[in-house]
Amino acid sequence: MISDVHRLQRAFDEAELRGDTDALNALLTEDFRSIGEQGYVLDKARWVGKFAEFSYTSLESSDVEVCCYRHAAIVRCVQRSHSTWRGQEMTLTVRVSQTWVELPEGWRLAGIQFSSLGDA
Secondary structure (H helix, E strand, O other), rough: HHHHHHHHHHHHHHHHHHHHHHHHHHHHHHHHEEEEEOEEEEEEEHHHHHHHHHHEEEEEEEEEEEEEEOEEEEEEEEEEEEEOOOOOOEEEEEEEEEEEEEEEEEEEEEEEEEEOOOOO
């Protein structure tokens, strides 16, 4: 189970890096929520829709830890990224927590939360 969730976490990172909205729609639950480092909340439509104005130039996850439970898993990692939003370049280092759930159709990402690590 841990290897399945870890594989899906990497697939999510790849879909994010490529801005692959079809893959993201398939990986996220319908009630998905993202909580940003400043507390803002995005639902699935807004998360996937951000790629109209946002793109990554690089995205790397390290220190990945996967903890599995009966039908849920928590992934914790450090993410370093370079991106562009509305023409503005950004460099971020954040700690990420992902909540994956096992549904009849397979594992899906139900939530993600970011905490800034500053210039770490």
